Amino acid sequence: MKCECGSKDAERCIDIVPIFNPLSDEERNEIIKLIQHKHYKKGDLIYSTGSENTKLYIINSGKIKISRLSESGKEQVIRILGPGEFLGELSLLTNLSVTDNAEVLENSAVCIIEGSIMRKHIAKYPVIGFKIMEELSRRLDFMENMIQNINLHSVEWRLARALLKIADKYGVVELNTTKANFASQIGMSQETLSRKLTLFESQKYIRQIGQRKIIITNQKALASID
Numbered sequence: 001m002k003c004e005c006g007s008k009d010a011e012r013c014i015d016i017v018p019i020f021n022p023l024s025d026e027e028r029n030e031i032i033k034l035i036q037h038k039h040y041k042k043g044d045l046i047y048s049t050g051s052e053n054t055k056l057y058i059i060n061s062g063k064i065k066i067s068r069l070s071e072s073g074k075e076q077v078i079r080i081l082g083p084g085e086f087l088g089e090l091s092l093l094t095n096l097s098v099t100d101n102a103e104v105l106e107n108s109a110v111c112i113i114e115g116s117i118m119r120k121h122i123a124k125y126p127v128i129g130f131k132i133m134e135e136l137s138r139r140l141d142f143m144e145n146m147i148q149n150i151n152l153h154s155v156e157w158r159l160a161r162a163l164l165k166i167a168d169k170y171g172v173v174e175l176n177t178t179k180a181n182f183a184s185q186i187g188m189s190q191e192t193l194s195r196k197l198t199l200f201e202s203q204k205y206i207r208q209i210g211q212r213k214i215i216i217t218n219q220k221a222l223a224s225i226d
């Protein structure tokens with residue numbers, strides 16, 4: 001893990017993360033002075049379950065996986081974060097130990113702000129706190145919907161809706177992570193995902209290209225799965 005504290009990296013973090021958008025140039029420059037910039041390699045853990053985290057992390061470049069492990073060791077992927085997104089936000093709200101793992105999926109550059117310092121700036125600029133609350137509300141809504149979908153809908157329905165949601169206007173799905181991580185995000189095993197994708201392909205609903213690209217060939221059929 002390499003530390004670099006260049007102002008240009010800090011400025012980019014401030015520019016791309018939505019929570020700082022409402023600030024004036026003077027206010028943004030004040031935040032920039034507080035930022036430490038670090039590079040992480042693929043496979044690094046930024047923090048892990050049971051550890052103490054006192055920092056807010058803003059992703060400048062790369063991807064980071066947030067996950068939890070069950071008592072049996074099964075991994076549940078919570079979310080995959082990319083540039084402009086943040087993690088470690090609970091350090092702003094509580095002193096409890098971390099309950100998630102934050103693993104670097106590809107070489108990443110991250111801006112870091114101490115939670116105690118960030119809390120002072122939230123008090124000074126409440127709009128930052130409101131923006132963080134908005135993002136946390138979206139994440140909570142996503143988790144509640146995922147739990148509801150697992151309880152109420154079939155595996156086929158969940159997979160079909162996930163593909164339709166992330167496809168571009170041409171029906172092309174470019175997974176931003178491995179199929180194992182994608183499967184965990186929608187509440188199924190990698191083996192189940194593989195079987196269902198093969199089933200959809202045999203029904204001519206989709207066409208798989210390589211490991212991470214899927215072409216939806218019959219959008220209407222996918223949307224009609226219940």
